[in-house]
Amino acid sequence: MSKYWSKLAASLEPYVPGEQPKDRKYIKLNTNENPYPPSPRVTEAIRKAANESLKLYPDPNGDELRTTIATYYGLKKEQVFFGNGSDEVLAFSFMAFFDPDRPILFPDVTYSFYPVYAELFKISYKLINLNDDFTLPIEQFFRENGGIIFPNPNAPTGNVISLEEIEEILLHNQDQIVIIDEAYIDFGGESAVKLIDKYSNLLIIQTLSKSRCLAGLRVGLALGREELIKALDTIKNSINSYTLDRLALIGAAEAFRDDQYFQTSREKIIITREKVIGELRKIGFKVIPSKSNFVFISHPSVTAGEIYQELKEKSILVRYFKKPRIDNYLRVSIGSNEEMDVFLETVKRIVSQRT
Amino acid sequence: MSKYWSKLAASLEPYVPGEQPKDRKYIKLNTNENPYPPSPRVTEAIRKAANESLKLYPDPNGDELRTTIATYYGLKKEQVFFGNGSDEVLAFSFMAFFDPDRPILFPDVTYSFYPVYAELFKISYKLINLNDDFTLPIEQFFRENGGIIFPNPNAPTGNVISLEEIEEILLHNQDQIVIIDEAYIDFGGESAVKLIDKYSNLLIIQTLSKSRCLAGLRVGLALGREELIKALDTIKNSINSYTLDRLALIGAAEAFRDDQYFQTSREKIIITREKVIGELRKIGFKVIPSKSNFVFISHPSVTAGEIYQELKEKSILVRYFKKPRIDNYLRVSIGSNEEMDVFLETVKRIVSQRT
Numbered sequence: 001m002s003k004y005w006s007k008l009a010a011s012l013e014p015y016v017p018g019e020q021p022k023d024r025k026y027i028k029l030n031t032n033e034n035p036y037p038p039s040p041r042v043t044e045a046i047r048k049a050a051n052e053s054l055k056l057y058p059d060p061n062g063d064e065l066r067t068t069i070a071t072y073y074g075l076k077k078e079q080v081f082f083g084n085g086s087d088e089v090l091a092f093s094f095m096a097f098f099d100p101d102r103p104i105l106f107p108d109v110t111y112s113f114y115p116v117y118a119e120l121f122k123i124s125y126k127l128i129n130l131n132d133d134f135t136l137p138i139e140q141f142f143r144e145n146g147g148i149i150f151p152n153p154n155a156p157t158g159n160v161i162s163l164e165e166i167e168e169i170l171l172h173n174q175d176q177i178v179i180i181d182e183a184y185i186d187f188g189g190e191s192a193v194k195l196i197d198k199y200s201n202l203l204i205i206q207t208l209s210k211s212r213c214l215a216g217l218r219v220g221l222a223l224g225r226e227e228l229i230k231a232l233d234t235i236k237n238s239i240n241s242y243t244l245d246r247l248a249l250i251g252a253a254e255a256f257r258d259d260q261y262f263q264t265s266r267e268k269i270i271i272t273r274e275k276v277i278g279e280l281r282k283i284g285f286k287v288i289p290s291k292s293n294f295v296f297i298s299h300p301s302v303t304a305g306e307i308y309q310e311l312k313e314k315s316i317l318v319r320y321f322k323k324p325r326i327d328n329y330l331r332v333s334i335g336s337n338e339e340m341d342v343f344l345e346t347v348k349r350i351v352s353q354r355t
Numbered sequence: 356m357s358k359y360w361s362k363l364a365a366s367l368e369p370y371v372p373g374e375q376p377k378d379r380k381y382i383k384l385n386t387n388e389n390p391y392p393p394s395p396r397v398t399e400a401i402r403k404a405a406n407e408s409l410k411l412y413p414d415p416n417g418d419e420l421r422t423t424i425a426t427y428y429g430l431k432k433e434q435v436f437f438g439n440g441s442d443e444v445l446a447f448s449f450m451a452f453f454d455p456d457r458p459i460l461f462p463d464v465t466y467s468f469y470p471v472y473a474e475l476f477k478i479s480y481k482l483i484n485l486n487d488d489f490t491l492p493i494e495q496f497f498r499e500n501g502g503i504i505f506p507n508p509n510a511p512t513g514n515v516i517s518l519e520e521i522e523e524i525l526l527h528n529q530d531q532i533v534i535i536d537e538a539y540i541d542f543g544g545e546s547a548v549k550l551i552d553k554y555s556n557l558l559i560i561q562t563l564s565k566s567r568c569l570a571g572l573r574v575g576l577a578l579g580r581e582e583l584i585k586a587l588d589t590i591k592n593s594i595n596s597y598t599l600d601r602l603a604l605i606g607a608a609e610a611f612r613d614d615q616y617f618q619t620s621r622e623k624i625i626i627t628r629e630k631v632i633g634e635l636r637k638i639g640f641k642v643i644p645s646k647s648n649f650v651f652i653s654h655p656s657v658t659a660g661e662i663y664q665e666l667k668e669k670s671i672l673v674r675y676f677k678k679p680r681i682d683n684y685l686r687v688s689i690g691s692n693e694e695m696d697v698f699l700e701t702v703k704r705i706v707s708q709r710t
Contacts, residue, residue: 002582004532004556009451014592017415028411037407046409046602050401052392054571054606056383057564060372084439087595095475096364120450120593177359201359209412216409216601227357237369238475240442246571247401247602251409 008120015116018319027339030317032184032294034213035336036268038251039261042214045254046247058249060241068253069221073193078226081233082252084243086183086207086220089232091117092239093149093203093222096231097177098123102146107136109325111155111181130157130325134288134296138165142172151181153189156321156331158290160189170199177228179203186211186266187273188291193223200225210293211266212255219244219252269293273334279344283351294333296326302354304328310350316343363475370471373674382694385672387539387649389568390691391623393606394616397569400609401602413604415596423608424576428548433581436588437607439598441538441562441575444587446472447594448504448558448577451586452532453478457501462491464680466510466536485512485680489643489651493520497527506536508544511676511686513645515544525554532583534558541566541621542628543646548578555580565648566621567610574599574607624648628689634699638706649688651681657709659683665705671698 001010018031037043066080073080083089094117098104101124106114108127118125128140128150134157141148148169153160170178182204185191192204203224209215222232236243244252255262273295277287280297288296298304308320308330319331334340356365373386392398421435428435438444449472453459456479461469463482473480483495483505489512496503503524508515525533537559540546547559558579564570577587591598599607610617628650632642635652643651653659663675663685674686689695 001585002555002580003530004452004583005586006450006452006454008454009586009589012589012593014589015596016592017412017596020412020414031412033412034410036410038409043405043407043409046405047402050398050405050602050606052398054393054398054401055389055391055568057372057375057386057388057570058573059375084598085595088598091594095361097359097361099361099363116593120590175358200357213410215412218413218597218600225357228359230356231360231364234364234367234369235475237371238367238471239446240440241370241372242442242573243439245573245600245603247405248600251405 012119013116015113019317024315027316027335027342029333029335029339029343030319031215032210032333033215034210034265034269034293035334035339036213036265038213039255039258041258041261042251042254046251049247049250054246058242058244058246062244062249065244065249065253068256072256072259073223075193075196075223076226079196079223079229081222081229082244083220083222083236085209085218086181086205087113088243089205089220089222090181092232092235093179093205094118094121094123096235097179097203097228098147100124104147104149105141105145106149107154109134109154109157111151112321114149134159136161138169141169145173145176147177147179148173149179149181151183152192153184153187153290153292155184155292156294156319156326157288157296158184158292158294159288160291163190163192163195166192167195170195170202174201177201177203179205182206183210184292187293188270196224200227203228208252208255212262213265214251214255217248217251219248269334272337272340276334276340276344280347283348284355294331296329296331298329299351302351304330306354307347307350311343311346314346316346367474368471370468374672379670382671382690382697384688384690384694384698385674386570387565387688388570389565389620389624389648390689390694391568391620393568394610394613396613396616397606397609401606404602404605409601413597413599413601417599417604420599420604420608423611427611427614428578430548430551430578431581434551434578434584436577436584437599438575438577438591440564440573441536441560442468443598444560444575444577445536446475447587447590448534448560449473449476449478451590452534452558452583453502455479459502459504460496460500461504462509464489464509464512466506467676469504489514491516493524496524500528500531502532502534503528504534504536506538507547508539508542508645508647510539510647511649511674511681512643512651513539513647513649514643515646518545518547518550521547522550525550525557529556532556532558534560536560538562538565539647542648543625551579555582558583563607563610567617568620569606569610572603572606574603624689627692627695631689631695631699635702638703639710649686651684651686653684654706657706659685661709662702662705666701669701671701
């Protein structure tokens with residue numbers, strides 16, 4: 001830090017993404033990436049677009065991508081926003097919908113970027129404590145607030161709530177925005193997209209990084225009523241006219257067009273997940289019910305810290321959050337069947353040596 | 356606007372980028388894009404990178420790109436930051452270095468995104484009035500301030516200041532940061548990069564959108580002392596861990612490696628610019644001396660508004676800012692020789708019809 005830093009920069013504690021050590025090859029089960037490649041149609045479309053046109057700015061409004069996503073979800077183009085990963089969309093949403101003087105609500109165990117955004121934009125917040133089994137006590141959202149945000153499924157627990165519960169939250173908060181972060185929705189939860197026509201206070205945020213195998217392309221999106229999307233555009237156009245490059249715009253649109261590929265690859269993840277959950281329970285792990293592409297697990301006799309460390313030594317990376325309430329849990333992304341077989345065998349050995 | 360908008364969103368007047376009408380094909384001289392394609396090595400590298408690896412997150416730190424840029428400029432990797440276009444880098448810089456209660460300084464005629472960032476981040480500012488010939492009265496920066504930012508060459512005028520003048524500004528502001536926005540530096544100005552070792556208060560921002568023919572890839576960068584770069588990383592890591600996708604990271608690095616292509620294409624622009632300036636002066640235009648890839652022009656007897664409109668009808672787009680002091684000027688990007696011939700012929704006809 002130097003005297004040139006703003007007070008803001010000096011006050012921040014940034015988000016720390018999952019580690020990416022470069023010392024050797026790891027089985028990476030720590031950042032919820034998809035083990036399957038993106039649709040071949042996506043990579044082919046990008047290769048074709050890598051041409052002379054890169055000298056020109058992208059369409060600042062990204063009409064083609066907006067229209068493609070709108071068509072996919074049965075919405076209007078004006079109900080779609082996109083950004084540089086769902087993280088950018090989340091950051092813009094904090095600016096577009098939350099005010100510093102009205103505390104927002106989000107769960108105590110949740111995506112750890114929310115408190116970082118709150119600090120950055122000076123938005124005060126109150127934490128909703130999850131139940132002991134990590135389920136969401138939705139009635140805790142029925143109180144005075146300046147806006148609500150939570151992931152569904154929740155991260156890093158994988159727990160999901162139903163559309164009926166979401167409607168209850170929306171109905172109890174008609175004067176506040178309710179932002180549902182659906183980063184992991186395609187792995188078994190039910191999307192709230194169908195509620196957009198019914199609720200003007202609902203904003204949904206999604207990403208192409210998980211279920212569409214495109215973490216490396218950096219595309220996230222928001223869906224909601226036109227008036228909400230306009231607020232996001234106002235923020236975006238006050239920061240950066242063109243947040244997606246030409247290649248990401250084209251690749252993202254093609255990902256939505258190849259629905260068959262999407263359906264097949266997300267189903268593969270779900271099948272592997274269910275198998276992994278069964279195997280983990282057999283060797284004594286507590287596994288939080290998951291509708292996402294990861295499992296959140298804890299062992300009664302071997303600590304999460306030990307398992308994390310031993311797995312890392314065996315070249316398997318999982319995510320270990322040293323945080324209150326979850327410091328004896330590990331978040332394990334669902335990789336390919338082959339990767340998960342290696343993981344299961346290794347973790348079985350670790351656990352049996354210690355018990 | 357709806358009741359769900361934050362006070363911030365409701366208060367903003369976003370930046371408006373150059374128009375991109377889709378009704379027909381235009382000669383686009385309105386957004387300072389480069390008429391030449393990017394280096395073939397860049398497009399080839401991107402095509403190769405459009406593969407299975409897109410399922411994985413990019414390197415959040417972008418070490419390879421940082422190292423490549425550092426090597427190019429004779430700096431250390433820790434002295435390089437990059438972002439999603441220089442606009443994002445500028446936005447992050449406003450957050451990283453400016454405080455709301457200490458007014459910053461920038462010229463009254465300058466890049467119109469600066470006041471937008473100031474509004475967004477609640478940074479107060481004082482305008483430095485350019486001289487009548489649009490040159491920068493540098494002694495106006497020798498006063499109490501919370502930081503300084505200006506483009507060199509300035510936009511939309513094209514005027515440049517010398518390294519000696521920059522050093523004077525730096526010396527008079529040793530307790531404040533001085534940010535030099537070098538978006539157009541490669542077209543004839545002298546970069547302040549060589550001053551980084553000498554001044555701890557100097558931050559330089561550049562872009563690959565102009566001189567490196569990559570407006571469609573969205574890559575900007577900042578160069579400065581390690582402590583300044585750390586502040587930018589702190590902001591970035593509080594918003595979005597990965598601001599460049601895998602393709603942009605690889606394409607940008609290759610653009611710096613192919614220096615010969617870069618040198619050739621920027622020289623072509625400079626030669627065309629000088630020719631265009633000569634021709635415009637012949638038909639009575641006042642042309643501000645330009646060291647950028649655009650010219651800022653005014654005609655004594657035909658208004659800028661009229662010329663803009665007639666050019667547009669003839670399928671030529673130039674930029675017309677309806678703003679105080681410059682509402683009788685047009686900013687014309689330097690296109691290819693062929694494009695500029697059409698522009699010159701058309702503008703000659705417009706002017707001769709009216710005089």
